Amino acid sequence: MSWTHRDEEGRGRRRKKKEKGRIGKKKRKRGRKKKGKKGKKRKKRKKGKKRKERKKGKKGKKRKKGKKRKKGKRKNVEECQNLVVVEEEEVVEEEEEEVVEEEEEEVVEEEEEEEVEEEEEEEEEVEEVEEEEEVQPSGQRTKMSRAADRLKHLIGHLDRPSVDIRTSPAASLASTLPLNFRYSLDNSLLTPEQRRFYEENGFLLIKNLVSHEDIDRFRQEFERICRREVDVPGLVVMRDVAIAKSEFVSDQRAVSKLQDFQEDPELFRFCALPQVLEYVECFTGPNIMAMHTMLINKPPDAGKKTSRHPMHQDLHYFPFRPAHRIVCAWTAMETVNRQNGCLVVLPGTHTGTLKEHDYPEWEGGVNKMYHGVRDFDPAHPRVHLEMQKGDTVFFHPLLIHGSGMNQTKGFRKAISCHYAAAECYYIDVKGTTQENIEKEVKELAHKRYNLDHISFQDTWAFRGRLVKGDRISL
Numbered sequence: 001m002s003w004t005h006r007d008e009e010g011r012g013r014r015r016k017k018k019e020k021g022r023i024g025k026k027k028r029k030r031g032r033k034k035k036g037k038k039g040k041k042r043k044k045r046k047k048g049k050k051r052k053e054r055k056k057g058k059k060g061k062k063r064k065k066g067k068k069r070k071k072g073k074r075k076n077v078e079e080c081q082n083l084v085v086v087e088e089e090e091v092v093e094e095e096e097e098e099v100v101e102e103e104e105e106e107v108v109e110e111e112e113e114e115e116v117e118e119e120e121e122e123e124e125e126v127e128e129v130e131e132e133e134e135v136q137p138s139g140q141r142t143k144m145s146r147a148a149d150r151l152k153h154l155i156g157h158l159d160r161p162s163v164d165i166r167t168s169p170a171a172s173l174a175s176t177l178p179l180n181f182r183y184s185l186d187n188s189l190l191t192p193e194q195r196r197f198y199e200e201n202g203f204l205l206i207k208n209l210v211s212h213e214d215i216d217r218f219r220q221e222f223e224r225i226c227r228r229e230v231d232v233p234g235l236v237v238m239r240d241v242a243i244a245k246s247e248f249v250s251d252q253r254a255v256s257k258l259q260d261f262q263e264d265p266e267l268f269r270f271c272a273l274p275q276v277l278e279y280v281e282c283f284t285g286p287n288i289m290a291m292h293t294m295l296i297n298k299p300p301d302a303g304k305k306t307s308r309h310p311m312h313q314d315l316h317y318f319p320f321r322p323a324h325r326i327v328c329a330w331t332a333m334e335t336v337n338r339q340n341g342c343l344v345v346l347p348g349t350h351t352g353t354l355k356e357h358d359y360p361e362w363e364g365g366v367n368k369m370y371h372g373v374r375d376f377d378p379a380h381p382r383v384h385l386e387m388q389k390g391d392t393v394f395f396h397p398l399l400i401h402g403s404g405m406n407q408t409k410g411f412r413k414a415i416s417c418h419y420a421a422a423e424c425y426y427i428d429v430k431g432t433t434q435e436n437i438e439k440e441v442k443e444l445a446h447k448r449y450n451l452d453h454i455s456f457q458d459t460w461a462f463r464g465r466l467v468k469g470d471r472i473s474l
């Protein structure tokens, strides 16, 4: 637990450096802002005009949609009666239609995004915006076409055949890369399309990345742990709240999640798989820490819907930054689909800020520390990440995601690791929305290990393991 001392110094140095940088940045900003504002007014006028045009267009579209929807509904009732029940019960709670209606929602959403973007631009990102405008002069790619593009990418991305889609970017394509990527680093692994996809959506699904052989080995180890044949230091074994008080059965039926398996050499192999780290490096850079590990064994729902995982942003749990140098790798250990509670993501939400989280008010109870995001746009398009064994999704810690209820009789298994650049630094969460989780974690550490003065940051420094490069600040 030595982060405090060493890092306080480091933090001091960094803070000074940052302040210096900020002053410089502010000066530069001031100089540019004048120029920027005029441009922005022009931009706003244009946007107003565009908005009017869109509204006009939307009326016509709505009428058309009404017809389409009726047809679609009939099909739903005839063919997918079960689905109606599924929809009602899932965390996802929205109607199938809402997902299909992305086009319409995207327009509204894009408008909202534009406004938020504008605000952010005013405050912080003047420099970046200017860069963006240089490489993407208005008119070259409108917001509308970006929304449509995004949808196209999303669908194309999810429909890919089950093969490894790794390719090297062709030299000729490199020139089409925008220069303002902020969520991924220059690398020779991701294609321009994959990179752009992550930038815009906050996740990237790679098919068939982890071998079935490895997954079977992880499964066997999981079963050994459940049978208590191995004792793993630091491991947290969770039971679903609905069965936590029922009679203990010492096999996987009782276990809903293994957390912090960094001391289990077999399970921890997952975190160091070279083909996984190759991707991770595109987001973290070459010095990589495995910060958080989980094997999630989503149980068949006991009837109280407690197998759901509320919509949340993982950054809520992390007292380290910057967010865009943190990434999660989540690998399906078997087929995951809407029936057994696949991941559900709100594409693009990684571009927002960390929101307030707390326990959702669910009648059947909520699992310990399963905080949900307080306010998010329920109309935001959702993507259900249906995956096959070995498929891996990489996602940003601000991406709002969750998972639905497991309505099957089987367990739904996935293994995951949150990675961070070793250059990330700890932050003090006092006075922030993360205070509630800090309090809970500290209480748990006290209860479990009788540790009184452990800090939130300590609990992370203690769990983190270097998997590549040098351990720097974390």
Ligand SMILES: CCCCCC(=O)SCCNC(=O)CCNC(=O)[C@H](O)C(C)(C)COP(=O)(O)OP(=O)(O)OC[C@H]1O[C@@H](n2cnc3c(N)ncnc32)[C@H](O)[C@@H]1OP(=O)(O)O
Residues within 6 Å of the ligand: 236, 237, 238, 239, 240, 241, 244, 245, 259, 292, 314, 317, 366, 367, 368, 369, 370, 371, 418, 444
């Ligand atoms: C970081 C990336 C994103 C992460 C997102 C997440 O996953 S967030 C989720 C992360 N979750 C966690 O870190 C939680 C870690 N979980 C734990 O530490 C533990 O499973 C636990 C505290 C909940 C239970 O610990 P114990 O091993 O002491 O369990 P024990 O069986 O003795 O139960 C102690 C008390 O906790 C209750 N309990 C047990 N499991 C529970 C659960 N899942 N949810 C709520 N409460 C639970 C019991 O009913 C009992 O209450 P009574 O005392 O009233 O009888």
Ligand SMILES: O=C(O)CCC(=O)C(=O)O
Residues within 6 Å of the ligand: 294, 296, 298, 309, 314, 341, 342, 343, 401, 402, 403, 414
């Ligand atoms: O695997 C799941 O069901 C959800 C996992 C998740 O969202 C998380 O642990 O952050």
